[in-house]
Amino acid sequence: MLNELLLLWSEQPAISLAIWLLVLVTVLYLAREPAHMLIKSTGRAIYRFMRSAARAVSHIGQRAINRNKEIILAQGREATEKFIEREFTRINEIVARDLSHYPNLHRELTDAIERLENDYQAATDAPPLPPEWLSVVQTISELPRQGDPVVSSILENIQDEVVTAHEETLKAYQKSSAERHRLLGALQPQWRALANKLSKTKDVVAITQERADAVDKHMANYEAIRDNEDHIARSLTASSMTQFFIAGLVLFVAVMGGLINFQLIAMPMAEMVGGNSYTGGFKTSDIAALVIIMVEIAMGLFLLESLRITKLFPVIAHMDDKMRKRMMVITFSILFILAGIEASLAYMRDLLALDREALKQSLAGVSALNAEFRWIPSIGQMVMGFILPFALAFVAIPLESFIHASRTVLGVLTVAVLRSVIISLRLVGGVANQLSKMLVFGYDMLITVPLSIEKWVRQGVKARRDSEMETARQHLVEPYLPLEDADDVEEESITVAEKPKRTRKRKTSDLDADLALEKS
Incomplete structure (x- = not known):
């Protein structure tokens, strides 16, 4: 064609x-x-x-940006409210535990200070004054004796009495000094007890001050969130993206642990269920092993929900305490039973591996050797099979963080895609x-x-038209007039001068009309 x-x-x-x-x-x-x-x-x-x-x-992108901002601010507001509530609860506990007995402490401090004041006053160094008659006796004993033995004997007796009185006064002073020293020694434990009480009170006040500073900081963030400030939204977005990647990393580790757990129970499940049974193209034993692992994760999630660690299911969080405790016991019991089943399956896997190895050796004609310390890997597999379910139970914590952070990350990705569009x-x-x-x-x-030909034709037509117009203008030039007609020409020129001026377009049209008349 x-x-x-x-x-x-x-x-x-x-x-x-x-x-x-x-x-x-x-x-x-x-x-x-x-x-x-x-x-x-x-x-x-x-x-x-x-x-x-x-x-x-x-x-649409602007609406998505506003929606993302509302979501991130709502999440930040909720988290800040929870933190502030928790801090106020802790401050209340500190006040109730450590500062509730402050009146008793104040009374004890007042009593201790009064005792210290009294003991201090009692320990004041005040030497005893000698009797008033002692000066008189001292003066008499110093009188001149004048060689009289009776007078000398009397004066000596008086002197002895004065010395005895001084000695008694000195002993009384020493006794009072010892009592003062004893009182001063008893002040030291009281000072130490008072210092310890003041130190404990200072520590409690310092802890309360730290909590109050944290509350003030989060209150400032809360006010910024309520004011819809952009910098706090950017900060919350960055924090949410950080939580997204951290939670994703922890979930990846949990998935690796789940694969190890699957390998521990896949072989014995094939012996229990049947290795030749298939469901939808997959081995029934593999499906059964995955179901056991998923049930363990679900029980761990419900257990953490019952403990109010996570809040993925509001129905569980809104249960009364009695029902919640029952659910906690039930989920923990199921998780414990499944962990025991996995431990037994892990031990069974080791036995199956040992039997398979012995069968291969017998088919090869090699006598089976009794391996020593065979119980060590068996115990290790049993311990792994028992611990891994409890480890997988805690996957609910990073899962919750991942779900909450994924909303922000998806919003940011949506905005980026819309901007690219x-x-x-x-x-x-x-x-x-x-x-x-x-x-x-x-x-x-x-x-x-053809465009070039059209251009040349137009240029030729234009040139011919221009030449014709120039010729017409030359024919329309006025001829020489005789003198007798000069007056008429002057009058005509005056008449023409009195007429209004024509436009250039009008003159061109007149010239074209004259040219047409001349051709005719």
């Missing part, structure tokens, strides 16, 4: 092709204006459509607009020959 069309005009392919090109160029030349309009209108339509679509996607739409619109212009120039390039 194509060959017939090619040879439609002539048997010579070159001549026929030339004729087809001539026809095609002629058709393109005749359809130039509509084709230009079609190409330009199509490009403008695509450009406007893409711009409108970009604006619509931009509005906006840029793509604008780019496509601009490319379509510029491509339409390029197609117009390309279309004209295909019909360059």
Whole structure:
């Protein structure tokens, strides 16, 4: 069919092709204006459509940004409220535990200070005064004796009494000094007890002050969240993304632990269920092992929900304490039983591996060797089979963090995708607009020959018209008039001068009319 069309005009392919090109160029030349309009209108339509679509996607992106901000601020507000509530609870516990006996402590401190004051006053160094008559006796004993033995004897007796009185006074002073020293020694334990009580009170006040500072900090964050400030939203978004990656890493570790757990129980489950049984293209034993692991994870999740560590299920959190404790006991019992089953399956796996190894050795004609310390890997597998279910039970904590953080991360990714779509739409619109212009120039390039001929024809017509107009202007120039007609010419010139000036376009039209009359 194509060959017939090619040879439609002539048997010579070159001549026929030339004729087809001539026809095609002629058709393109005749359809130039509509084709230009079609190409330009199509490009403008695509450009406007893409711009409108970009604006619509931009509005959607702005709504997504506002929604993400509302979500992250709501999560931050909830977390801050919980933290503030927990801090107030701790402060209340500290006050109730350590500062509730402050009145007793104040009374004890007051009593201790009074005892210290009394003991201090009692320990004041006040030497005893000698009797008043002692000075008189001292004066009499110092009188001159004048050689009288009776007087000398009396004065000596008086002197002895004075010395005895001094000695008694000294002994009384020493006794009182010893009592003061005893009282001062008894002050030391009281000072130490008082210092210990003050130190404990200081520690309690310091802890309370730290809690109060933490509450003030989070209250400032809470006020910033309520004011919808952008910097706190960015901070919460960064924190949420950090939690997302950390929780994802922990979940990856949990998945690896689940795979190890699956390998521990897959072989014995194949012996129990049957290794040749399939369900939907999968081994029934593998499905049973996965079900056991999933049930363990579910029981661990319900256990943590009952302990109010996680809050994935509000129904469990809203249960009364009695029902919640019952659920806690039931889930822990099921988890413990499943852990025991896994431990037994792990031990069974070791026995099956040992039997399989012995069978291979017997088939190979090698006598089976009694391996020593075979119980060590058996015990290790049993311990792993018992501990891994409890380890997988704690996967609910990173799972909750991952779920909450994924909302923020998905919102950020959605905004990024929408911005990429906006840029793509604008780019496509601009490319379509510029491509339409390029197609117009390309279309004209295909019909360059007829366009050039048209240009030359127009230039020739224009040149001929210009020459004809110049000739007409020369014929319309006024001839020489005799003197007798000068007055008439002057009057006509005055009349013409009084007429309003014509526009250039009007003069050109008059010249064209005169030229037509001259030709006629």
